[in-house]
Amino acid sequence: MIEIKKLTKQADNKLILRGIDLSITQGETVAILGPNGAGKSTLLKVLATLIKPTSGLVKVNGLDLKKDHIEVKKMFGYLPHSSLLYDHYTPLENLVFFGNLYGVKDVENRARKLVNEVGLSFFINEPVKNFSRGMIQRIAIARAIIHEPKIMLLDEPHTGLDQGAITILNNVVLSMKEKGCTTLMVTHDFKQAAAICDRIIIVKYGKIADDFKINSQSLSLVSEKYQVLVEGVS
Numbered sequence: 001m002i003e004i005k006k007l008t009k010q011a012d013n014k015l016i017l018r019g020i021d022l023s024i025t026q027g028e029t030v031a032i033l034g035p036n037g038a039g040k041s042t043l044l045k046v047l048a049t050l051i052k053p054t055s056g057l058v059k060v061n062g063l064d065l066k067k068d069h070i071e072v073k074k075m076f077g078y079l080p081h082s083s084l085l086y087d088h089y090t091p092l093e094n095l096v097f098f099g100n101l102y103g104v105k106d107v108e109n110r111a112r113k114l115v116n117e118v119g120l121s122f123f124i125n126e127p128v129k130n131f132s133r134g135m136i137q138r139i140a141i142a143r144a145i146i147h148e149p150k151i152m153l154l155d156e157p158h159t160g161l162d163q164g165a166i167t168i169l170n171n172v173v174l175s176m177k178e179k180g181c182t183t184l185m186v187t188h189d190f191k192q193a194a195a196i197c198d199r200i201i202i203v204k205y206g207k208i209a210d211d212f213k214i215n216s217q218s219l220s221l222v223s224e225k226y227q228v229l230v231e232g233v234s
């Protein structure tokens with residue numbers, strides 16, 4: 001599904017990604033862990049076609065990210081740190097707006113369904129500017145999947161969410177997985193990574209330091225590996 005070979009990214013004379021080799025199969029839910037500044041968000045931004053790689057190859061469903069970036073972009077649903085929502089628009093207006101950009105059919109119904117799925121039906125006609133950080137994050141998640149992407153790129157999606165919203169987000173990821181969606185999720189939240197992901201990648205100094213499969217019982221394994229690799233504890 002996603003093939004990354006010898007990927008590098010340089011900015012301001014700084015080598016942020018130093019040769020990433022990674023292969024991800026369809027339907028995998030992959031957590032990307034690593035210390036601050038390791039290059040995790042940069043990796044997601046390259047995949048989301050927001051920034052260009054310096055060198056290397058990225059193929060998505062057989063398409064070349066460089067040559068076919070318009071087609072590739074449609075396959076991704078990207079949730080960045082900022083919500084990308086329009087403050088003065090309601091959830092419904094925001095989702096309809098973004099859905100139309102992607103040519104989503106029956107967009108209003110799809111938008112209403114998603115607002116319901118993220119538990120904000122009661123606020124569907126309130127401007128987003130009145131929302132709390134967690135409420136905005138819920139709508140931002142709905143925005144990222146309005147066009148039913150094949151791959152979700154989520155940058156610290158659990159940040160600022162209360163327990164109920166975490167459950168909603170995890171259910172969204174798991175139900176997208178059931179439909180065959182692949183997810184790459186940058187996170188500092190080991191607990192949520194262990195709860196919903198089936199593979200962990202640890203990025204350190206712009207390289208992959210570890211890559212292993214997990215299940216829902218693996219929280220202690222994830223913490224141990226991270227401590228040894230990133231914090232030097234053994």
Ligand SMILES: Nc1ncnc2c1ncn2[C@@H]1O[C@H](COP(=O)(O)OP(=O)(O)OP(=O)(O)O)[C@@H](O)[C@H]1O
Pocket residue numbers: 011012014016034035036037038039040041042043
């Ligand atoms: N456009 C840029 N120009 C120069 N340096 C950059 C640029 N973008 C990112 N960097 C630097 O590259 C490094 C990696 O940044 P990135 O945001 O990918 O890290 P991260 O692993 O996501 O960190 P965090 O966990 O803190 O979010 C950081 O040192 C950052 O300052």
